Amino acid sequence: MAEDRLPPVLRRLWGHEPVPRRGPRPRLDLATITAAAIEIADAEGLAGVSMNSVATRVGVAATALYRYIGSKDDLLVLMADAVAPDPPDPSGRPWRDYLALWTRIQRDIVLRHTWVLPIANFAPPLGPRRLLWLDRAFAALDGTGLDDGEKINVASTLAGYALTDAAIVHTAGTGLQEYADSGIDSAADYGELLAEVLDPGTYPALSAAVRAGVFRGAESWVDDADFRFGLDLLLDGVEQLIARRTSDRRAADERASDGRAAADDRTSGGHVAGK
Structure with a gap:
């Protein structure tokens, strides 16, 4: 068994x-x-x-x-x-809205219980509560045209993003003491230091972005807008995948319809010729 x-x-x-x-x-x-x-x-x-x-x-x-x-x-x-609570109910929610909420809650769970980070991993879930979250992600994607393997990949990617973002937020809040001697207390400080050490000849693209002020004015290392940007980027990709699958299915239906029509024409023509 x-x-x-x-x-x-x-x-x-x-x-x-x-x-x-x-x-x-x-x-x-x-x-x-x-x-x-x-x-x-x-x-x-x-x-x-x-x-x-x-x-x-x-x-x-x-x-x-x-x-x-x-x-x-x-x-x-x-x-x-x-440590995982019951997942939200996907009923009545568009798949994108639900998965955005699904991912945010998982990120927030880890931030409330940051001790999870050292023991969390990306292995397939086997516990009943984690599998309940996977089940609800599947339910949210029902009717999108994605196959089961694609649904698993979507859920795994979003869960991995939630864990990675939580790790970044936690590290940004607790790990800066490693750079205390360098005076790096914010993203802006980090940008100023990079401007001093980056050689434009070796790092032309990054150096240009830093000198243009990509980190300037940043009040903190992380912001909720950063999380939303990454999440939207991933969900945009899922949306495009769903659109491709819908287009592929429509094209396949049209080809099948054309094939049936051609077969009917041949049959009809044969009947006429045989009269």
Whole structure:
């Protein structure tokens, strides 16, 4: 069975492990343990999450947690899936509006729980909550003419963009201390430094843009307008793909119609010649 190939932690997450008929009833469940771990991560970051700290939070000995979770790595898998809320309902929304909202919410989830960034990856989702988001993206694209493989690629691209943008926003807000000695506190400062170090002979295009003031006047490293620009760029591409598929389908229908008409003409002509 397919579920037999799932790691034990995912089998538990999907509720596919048999429930013991004998022995004391478990005091805890995965949801309680995972919620406690998320609370710790939100307050202290991933560094604060350990089997000991989670056990203390739920009021058991650390060894008791191993009855439910095999390791801290398993706990991180659970946390990354559980942190996602229910996706919005696509009913009644145009596909583009829905996917814009779908992508923004995923970006905002990561920004609210930035500890997800070190454990997030671009592997296909296997947890029930993440797969629920993929299901809703499929539903939103129903009727667009895209095939299932294209729908998966659209969802994967948008989810990757949400994660990447969240990483940029988070890094811009916390990582500038690395450049403290250079006095880089904003995008404008960054542009001024580039103007000093870039050699127009080696970097002609970038140097020209910097000297023209591409970073000038920028109040921060990131802006919501930057997120919207990138998102619109991706959705414009999806829209063009849908338009191509519609055009291809229309052309195929016309060719099929022309073929049927030609066949009818040949049949009709044959009947007339045979009279």
